[in-house]
Amino acid sequence: MKDVVRVASGQGFWGDWLAAPRRQVEGGPVDYLMLDYLAEVTMSILQKQKERDPKAGYARDFIGAVDSVLDAVVSRGVRVIANAGGVNPHGCADALLALADQRGVRGKVVLGVVTGDDLLPRLDALIASGHPLANMDTGEPLSTVRDRVLSANAYLGSDPIVEALGKGANIVITGRSTDTALTMAPLRYEFGWGAEDWNRLAAGIIAGHIIECGAQCSGGNCLHDWQSIPDLWNVGYPIVEARADGTFEVTKHPGTGGRISVPSITEQLVYEMGDPHSYITPDVTADFTSIQLAASGENRVRVSGIVGRPATDKLKVSIAYRAGFKAVGTLVYAWPDAMAKARAADEVLRRRFEMLGMHFDAIVTEFVGATATHGPLAGDGHEANEVQLRIGVRSPDKAMVEKFTRELAPLVLNGPPTVTGFAGGRPKVEEIVAYWPALVDKSVVTPVVEIRS
Amino acid sequence: MKVRLIDIAHARSGDKGDTANVGVIALRPEYYPILVRELTVERVSQHFHGMITGPVQRYELPNLNALNFLLHGALDGGGTLSLKTDAQGKVYSTALLRLVLDLPAAEVAAIHRDHTPGA
Known part of the structure; x- marks a missing residue:
């Protein structure tokens, strides 16, 4: 040894x-x-x-x-x-x-x-034989998202x-x-x-x-x-x-x-x-x-x-499932009043979403350079020399998220002043693949070892 | 007297789903009892008011002079769902270190002695 x-x-x-x-x-x-x-x-x-x-x-x-x-x-x-x-x-x-x-x-x-x-080929059999694969965080049974599952691995x-x-x-x-x-x-x-x-x-x-x-x-x-x-x-x-x-x-x-x-x-x-x-x-x-x-x-x-x-006597199972769509876009506002301009732009966007009948599961606005990472603990950002407005939305409806991606660029000409940083074009729509942690009895999982040379 | 937490501790944070964890580590073993006494669940919950949607849990690791906090509902759903810049809770560490403690004068004097070069 x-x-x-x-x-x-x-x-x-x-x-x-x-x-x-x-x-x-x-x-x-x-x-x-x-x-x-x-x-x-x-x-x-x-x-x-x-x-x-x-x-x-x-x-x-x-x-x-x-x-x-x-x-x-x-x-x-x-x-x-x-x-x-x-x-x-x-x-x-x-x-x-x-x-x-x-x-x-x-x-x-x-x-x-x-x-x-890999439990994906066996998922239905496992659920049918009394393994609910409930979400460890929420307690929901996997059957609620079964048709959207992409992968399941112990x-x-x-x-x-x-x-x-x-x-x-x-x-x-x-x-x-x-x-x-x-x-x-x-x-x-x-x-x-x-x-x-x-x-x-x-x-x-x-x-x-x-x-x-x-x-x-x-x-x-x-x-x-x-x-x-x-x-x-x-x-x-x-x-x-x-x-x-x-x-x-x-x-x-x-x-x-x-x-x-x-x-x-x-x-x-x-x-x-x-x-x-x-x-x-x-x-x-x-x-x-x-x-x-x-x-x-x-x-x-x-x-x-x-x-x-x-x-x-359990193994953790990592399950991934399709959970809708998201997109995140940014615009940069310069001195003076960078934070106030970014806030005004956020308000313009949100009122336009309302006016145009655009609804989302979530809208998250952050002010990068001011409060994006530490929120209110970082103060109000009024002294920032430049602020990146970062706004993201989430929805099960892909078309709605696509519509969102077309609403940012117009602010360059029809929103608050001294805005830049939009050269990257419209934000990309991403499909969300979300994580579903679960437990399963160890007895139903058999590891296999093969030697290849 | 006021002392910034960042002057007596360091920290690292990470994620598990929609929960961020912050491990806070005393810079010297003698500061650990201060962390235990001051960083109560109530104090930390209050600090993150408006930033997290769930409760705070605390665990003690006297062997590492560290406390571990779980901040539930900190990451807008977490992982790929989250729309936040810090979707994985990587910088909640220094967000907690922004906390300012109100300590007895004798403790503060001892901390200042530790920070004096050559002391």
Whole structure:
């Protein structure tokens, strides 16, 4: 058994820095490269892509990421774990095998493909057999939006990833796995942690939570003393150095920018936190109030003391459904009286909507540069030199939203003065794909692991 | 005496659906009891009056010298539904840090000593 297992984070979301994966495998020793691609709404975007092209439906950035680290995988034994498979893990695997062919290393690539999370083909059967998939926030049964559902995926835990590693995979692709399982699974595999070793499993999950957002724990988006954080242009992504007892250190490669400190790790720990006593995952319920942090060197924080409790008998399900249309448009007003002009323009628009019989489920007006992000806490904006009026509408009626997009530009000539910033043309109408979180019994979801080479 | 929360704490915020969370972290361990005492659910609800439509919940993390607040109904529906610039609650963190506390003079004097260079 290794004394220390190093898991490096190379992507915190789909759209993250493309240079990061390669920097992680070349900047120093790492055993695993963990790439997290899936946010709550990503699955629905991928589902739409797959409807247009049956070969699509996965995070295509991942193919380039693997290309950039393939030498480390085939010659140095670095293993890659990613939830890049989206709604088409086998399509993703096909593309990776084609890449391996092209690079002449087909014989050295072993893919572990994890499926079983996709509940879309089984939705009606599940509902009929007494699984209401009620919305966790509102309690409404899924049947109220059933005909508009685009995707439905259960969050899988570490089991299938551990299985794939055991079967020799050096690249593991999953669909909707929990972000944290991508980090915990290799630790569980390497150290042989049992399925009821709650404290260590919880430690692996918390290690995953710390690095799943990439550089957000190593100096990126860090409020604490932010102006003194060095060289963000060269930011180092985080690495977990874990031990069999469940303690670990978070660090980054030497010579990189950013900062790993108790405050930077603490900020990431509280990110997207709910009840800290019960961070529920398919593998374990982790207690964030047990975490002990200590600086243990330059850009190095030791994490210990973590306590876990048994997992629940449910899995979270991420469901996406069509929920109408929206559009957001902007106009910029200049000094003097920028805020007063923007307010007047907003009133002009709203009275015109009324006059023209335009109704929306929601109209949201914000004054960017004055109160858009902090509302009334930011004062009244009367001193702002320039204000961007930002107005958005939402409606189930696409035609109504289209009508809205034609109402903004006229204000340039027939509204309040000194207005600019309309060169981008009319706002775009977007279909809203909304998120429906639900729970389902673990017993009805069976993860599947296939090895492809 | 008045002290800005931003002078004794840092913070990060995020989202879960239509709920924003704000984790507030004491800049020094000795400021944590001040956060616990001053940042009551009532005080934070009042601070965000007009900005959120639901209740506020608070959790304590003494191990991290942090409090976690859940602000329900903060994101105009959240995620893709939301029409807000900050649809994912990323900057509720500093919105909370705008809060101004009224503290006993001795506490304020201690905070000022901490902020004095070379102290």
